[in-house]
Amino acid sequence: MTHPPERPRRFPELRDAVRALCAQFPDEYHRRIDRERAYPEAFVDALTRAGWLAAMIPAEYGGAGLGLAEASVVMEEINRSGGNAGACHGQMYNMGTLLRHGSAEQKQRWLPPIARGELRLQSMAVTEPGAGTDTTRIRTTATKRGDRWVVQGQKVWTSRVQHSDLMILLARSTPLEQVAKRSEGLSIFLVDLRDALGHGLTVRPIENMVNHETNELFIDGLEIPAENLIGEEGRGFRYLLNGLNAERTLIAAECIGDGRWFVDRATRYANERVVFDRPIGRNQGVQFPIAEAHIEVEAADLMRWRACELFDAREPCGAEANMAKLLAAKASWEAANACLQTHGGFGFAADYDVERKFRETRLYQVAPVSTNMVLSYVAEHVLGLPRSY
Numbered sequence: 001m002t003h004p005p006e007r008p009r010r011f012p013e014l015r016d017a018v019r020a021l022c023a024q025f026p027d028e029y030h031r032r033i034d035r036e037r038a039y040p041e042a043f044v045d046a047l048t049r050a051g052w053l054a055a056m057i058p059a060e061y062g063g064a065g066l067g068l069a070e071a072s073v074v075m076e077e078i079n080r081s082g083g084n085a086g087a088c089h090g091q092m093y094n095m096g097t098l099l100r101h102g103s104a105e106q107k108q109r110w111l112p113p114i115a116r117g118e119l120r121l122q123s124m125a126v127t128e129p130g131a132g133t134d135t136t137r138i139r140t141t142a143t144k145r146g147d148r149w150v151v152q153g154q155k156v157w158t159s160r161v162q163h164s165d166l167m168i169l170l171a172r173s174t175p176l177e178q179v180a181k182r183s184e185g186l187s188i189f190l191v192d193l194r195d196a197l198g199h200g201l202t203v204r205p206i207e208n209m210v211n212h213e214t215n216e217l218f219i220d221g222l223e224i225p226a227e228n229l230i231g232e233e234g235r236g237f238r239y240l241l242n243g244l245n246a247e248r249t250l251i252a253a254e255c256i257g258d259g260r261w262f263v264d265r266a267t268r269y270a271n272e273r274v275v276f277d278r279p280i281g282r283n284q285g286v287q288f289p290i291a292e293a294h295i296e297v298e299a300a301d302l303m304r305w306r307a308c309e310l311f312d313a314r315e316p317c318g319a320e321a322n323m324a325k326l327l328a329a330k331a332s333w334e335a336a337n338a339c340l341q342t343h344g345g346f347g348f349a350a351d352y353d354v355e356r357k358f359r360e361t362r363l364y365q366v367a368p369v370s371t372n373m374v375l376s377y378v379a380e381h382v383l384g385l386p387r388s389y
């Protein structure tokens with residue numbers, strides 16, 4: 001039995017174009033990069049040259065000026081093709097902070113080279129070892145000295161620093177004791193990593209379960225020019241929150257791409273593998289988990305489109321973006337489990353790529369926001385339950 005053809009999906013031309021590019025980087029490529037713990041430079045380069053990572057930069061700055069819906073298709077197709085958008089998704093959404101809150105001068109200076117792919121803004125340093133999810137308790141400080149800010153502190157899990165020219169940094173610019181609300185007194189800066197490395201900024205890579213280029217940052221007397229403060233001093237936490245809806249929806253789309261990859265691979269293998277004189281897929285114990293995974297991926301996809309539509313219509317979409325992220329991350333993880341189980345022992349063999357994608361998709365239950373935080377958001381902001389932390 002052959003797998004039925006895929007049903008028509010939204011944005012078919014866009015999908016075909018991204019798929020054609022991804023097809024130049026087959027499984028062996030991603031497998032080798034993972035094995036060598038390398039960065040998929042050629043792949044990211046090709047995506048950059050084709051303009052896909054500048055999808056959401058407005059045309060006036062040289063980007064494609066597309067909506068979140070189209071941008072999410074790019075991310076979905078990367079993961080659907082067996083790749084991992086985690087290597088480059090920051091380039092798509094980190095610039096949003098600059099776009100929404102930067103001055104006209106900052107946007108004119110930075111966005112065109114980012115759109116052309118000459119500068120990479122792939123990194124965002126928010127998380128700290130002491131504060132964890134409790135972002136308003138970060139201890140990294142920024143102190144104004146003349147025409148510079150001087151930064152002191154430490155960050156953890158700052159991804160893609162080694163493959164970025166620019167980084168968004170969150171630091172406390174007014175001490176916690178002096179603000180009325182904990183969310184006040186935090187500021188966002190654009191750090192030029194080309195100047196910062198070795199001049200107040202030290203990077204230590206973190207070996208981790210996924211081939212994710214992520215790092216600890218030690219910041220000691222790092223000087224940032226005053227003109228690199230984004231927006232108003234003290235409003236950085238609000239700016240950070242404003243960027244989360246796009247990020248969460250794009251990650252949801254990546255999970256949906258993963259989910260479809262797992263369902264396809266599981267279906268194919270279940271049809272091909274013969275044990276006890278029958279394809280294993282004839283057993284309901286094998287086919288039901290795959291069918292269930294498919295249903296959950298498709299359901300999550302509906303919420304992803306809802307979030308995209310609201311975002312692109314400039315309507316509030318915090319609830320939908322969070323729900324899409326939670327549903328999609330759960331669905332891709334369940335699909336990963338079903339796919340691994342369907343493959344039996346071969347699921348553990350690197351050559352089948354299942355174990356690699358399994359590790360990669362697991363991350364999205366934890367980062368960029370953990371499942372519990374999404375549940376807390378919905379409980380408090382959608383249902384009106386008391387704040388739990």
Ligand SMILES: Cc1cc2nc3c(=O)[nH]c(=O)nc-3n(C[C@H](O)[C@H](O)[C@H](O)COP(=O)(O)OP(=O)(O)OC[C@H]3O[C@@H](n4cnc5c(N)ncnc54)[C@H](O)[C@@H]3O)c2cc1C
Pocket residue numbers: 123124125126127131132133134156157158159160208210212214363366367368369370371372373376388389
């Ligand atoms: C590979 C990777 C890449 C990352 N990239 C970046 C990056 O580029 N930039 C960046 O800033 N950060 C990044 N992160 C950090 C990521 O966003 C955090 O790991 C995540 O937000 C969770 O924070 P934490 O690890 O400190 O967990 P903690 O805050 O210590 O939480 C641990 C667990 O307790 C739960 N928990 C905590 N408090 C509560 C509560 N009140 N109610 C219920 N449950 C609770 C959490 O949900 C979590 O499951 C990355 C992380 C990883 C693993």
